[in-house]
Amino acid sequence: MGCSACRVRFNSAKALSFLTMLLIFTYFFYCLTGICHSAPRTFYADDERLGTPPGNRSASPVDARAVQPRSLLEDSNKNNDNNNMPVSNTFGSKRFPQAIIIGVKKGGTRALLEFLRIHPDVRAVGAEPHFFDRFYDKGLEWYRSLMPRTLDGQITMEKTPSYFVTKEAPSRICTLNCQTKLIVVVRDPVTRAVSDYTQTLSKNPGLPSFQSLALRNASTGLIDTSWSAVRIGLYAKHLENWLQYFPLSQFLFVCGERLVSNPAGEMARVQDFLGLKRVVSEKHFYFNQTKGFPCLKKPEGSSRPRCLGKSKGRPHPQIPTAVLQKLRDFYRPYNRHFYQMSGQDFGWD
Template structure:
């Protein structure tokens, strides 16, 4: 009897123990599952937070980031000057600077919200010359196009600062987004011997814009600008001719030498096909800016956005002006140096210079396939 009771109690204890064991296992399982889910959820939240911070990191040091990530191949493989002008001086790297105007501009904030990140790029197009032919006017007029962004001042990279490297050059370019053209203007590029090869090493597909005008008028304009900065400068006739006689033209004088366009063009054609060069008439750019800018837009593959409605003619200056520009929304003309009155030059001196330039002009017409009909 006692054995029966003991066995019965033993069965109850075993059953209770089994039930308790199952309950414990179940509790441990649910506790583990809950903690695992909680841990996974926290991990995902932290990862998303870190990712969001990376994506929205402000461009405080865009100078360094653009130089290390954007166009990295160009900066590392072609930043060394060409072998014909090699130098042992290491490229000078620009110091990183904050860019509050870029971060703070509503336009760029909106672009970032749309997933577009403005960045600096090496230029697709260069205005390489010619000095005192209308390069500033061309730059201001083409910058009216929303798909063109240009450096505001002459960078002089290829003729003065080439040893600094392409990374330095890119730092001086404006911010652009995908689909926009980056442009730079330095008129002395056209006449500097080393520049064509250097531009070629940067990008063989670079498009080149060249503004030309009657070389005699250009020389007088060049002289006028120099004389405005130097009150005791000799008269034009004294500088343009040897020994004050009109018999021999001084071809070593800069304003005269620059006008021999064919000499410099041959250097450029050694590296670039004629199809990558567009020649703009400086005379027509003044008289009919919409026509010349239309040609430029076609050459660059842009929609014709800049038209007659953007210009008006200022009879006092004898120069086209703008109803609005990239920087100003009100009508205005270019700087006071544009349309400046030229000094009186002896008619015999002008005629002698025309005789001097005539064969060079004809050679230039042959090279370009364009007759500019200069006197």
């Protein structure tokens, strides 16, 4: 009788143990299933790597929060705005840029952005968003969805060189945040115009000659300011538009020529302006004689150095000296006015 009772107790214990294990297994199964369903989706950082144009992207459903622009700006700097998101998807926040490289085209903006991306406290959009000039109607949530995720202490940046010459861009950026820091990479406007023409010519071999586009009339020698390659170089006129919305203290003017001849020196100025520790220095650069501009030394874990693509450093076509001189004479008063406005003499005369 006693042995029979022992066997009953033993079998009951086995059954209880089996039931407990079954419950634990079921619990973990559902936990794992929940994690699988809540795994983070691909963000626009992946789109940038794949080269998807900004205009072809749709707003991320994770970030679709419909609030007014001012509230949106405030919410973007809070870490608790993702409380409804899975824990695995709250690594950093998508914030509006605290600093924007606004210009100028063919001035060296791509090089500056790539140099800045070395810094561990800078996260930047790879492709040009063109939000404040082309895609403003898509709304602020679309714009923020393009931004990389950042941690506290990191700066979010983007660059779109056409902002500098877009009349509506200053007011639109100020509507978002009038404290945004603005970086303008400028270059000798004559050299810049030739570089601009060279880029267009590579895409359209049937383009008329540089001189026929730059001059309204060959006999009078008047410069055609309606041609964008010429108009972009009127830096003083464009800056006047920006100074209606932003104080000069929020601008940094980077010299495109010095970004080539002394990249570490210009990068020191940029890092100081952004309030960053001087991490990017001489050790990161070497001069590529073939391309004619500095490249980044081989990063750790990489098999080769990083240089800008084939579209950078193209050989310029031969332009008649007389045409170039007419352009220099034309730009001289605008350059001097720009020197006074910016407080820097770039020595283009």
